Amino acid sequence: NAGVTQTPKFRVLKTGQSMTLLCAQDMNHEYMYWYRQDPGMGLRLIHYSVGEGTTAKGEVPDGYNVSRLKKQNFLLGLESAAPSQTSVYFCASSSLSPVVAFFGQGTRLTVV
Amino acid sequence: AQSVTQLDSQVPVFEEAPVELRCNYSSSVSVYLFWYVQYPNQGLQLLLKYLSGSTLVESINGFEAEFNKSQTSFHLRKPSVHISDTAEYFCAVSSGTFQGAQKLVFGQGTRLTINP
Numbered sequence A: 001n002a003g004v005t006q007t008p009k010f011r012v013l014k015t016g017q018s019m020t021l022l023c024a025q026d027m028n029h030e031y032m033y034w035y036r037q038d039p040g041m042g043l044r045l046i047h048y049s050v051g052e053g054t055t056a057k058g059e060v061p062d063g064y065n066v067s068r069l070k071k072q073n074f075l076l077g078l079e080s081a082a083p084s085q086t087s088v089y090f091c092a093s094s095s096l097s098p099v100v101a102f103f104g105q106g107t108r109l110t111v112v
Numbered sequence B: 001a002q003s004v005t006q007l008d009s010q011v012p013v014f015e016e017a018p019v020e021l022r023c024n025y026s027s028s029v030s031v032y033l034f035w036y037v038q039y040p041n042q043g044l045q046l047l048l049k050y051l052s053g054s055t056l057v058e059s060i061n062g063f064e065a066e067f068n069k070s071q072t073s074f075h076l077r078k079p080s081v082h083i084s085d086t087a088e089y090f091c092a093v094s095s096g097t098f099q100g101a102q103k104l105v106f107g108q109g110t111r112l113t114i115n116p
Helices: none
Strands: A004-007 A010-013 A019-025 A031-038 A042-051 A054-057 A065-067 A073-078 A087-094 A107-111 B003-006 B010-014 B019-021 B023-026 B033-038 B044-050 B056-058 B064-068 B073-078 B087-098 B101-106 B110-115
Touching: A004 A087, A019 A031, A019 A087, A019 A107, A031 A073, A031 B101, A042 A065, A042 A073, A042 B087, A042 B101, A073 A087, B003 B087, B003 B101, B010 B019, B019 B110, B023 B033, B023 B087, B033 B064, B033 B073, B044 B056, B044 B064, B044 B073, B073 B087
Parallel strands: A010 A107, B010 B110
Antiparallel strands: A004 A019, A019 A073, A031 A042, A031 A087, A042 A054, A065 A073, A087 A107, B003 B023, B019 B073, B023 B073, B033 B044, B033 B087, B056 B064, B064 B073, B087 B101, B087 B110
8 A cells, every 4th residue: 555655765955956746646636735843833835636627826836846647646746946945745645534634745845 | 694713722641541632623513523633744744523413423543522512522432552552633623515525624733742
């Protein structure tokens, strides 16, 4: 049971570089989410998707783009990385029932 | 907008002692409430949830939480903790759905440290 898998697990970027984080789920979930985790702030929702080909903004979407071309994959892109985007990124997925989000192991991103 | 407040950022306790991690949320409508646990260098795992029905919910490893609508609280308790409970605990509330998607709002987290 893979569940939710994130790639890569660690990455160091220079300011201005771009990258894509990949999230894959094998539970046939309709909904997928990207969160960022910062010390003392819990997790905050960046973007989410209610189905293949659809995405929506969360609480902190600026500087990020997402795509969901296949139901099982949800990509998070940083076009021009900034030090403020240094964080741990978590992907999650859920279905209508049960109402529970399953999380990946996280991607630790450092922007220098 | 929904908000979740975890009143303690760190809670140190001795092994086999009881513990309570406090969580308050702001909402005037029905909500779904969750506690997630994050062990060191791992992702979040669901500990327990309240969706409806009995206000007292339990996990398989001895934790319980009580939904108190009048106080808008969902405190987490365990009568006797173990070293293995050392982790960060996050309270979360579903801020509503958009076409079925559950947008979670998380508290700041409480780091539980168990001392022998």
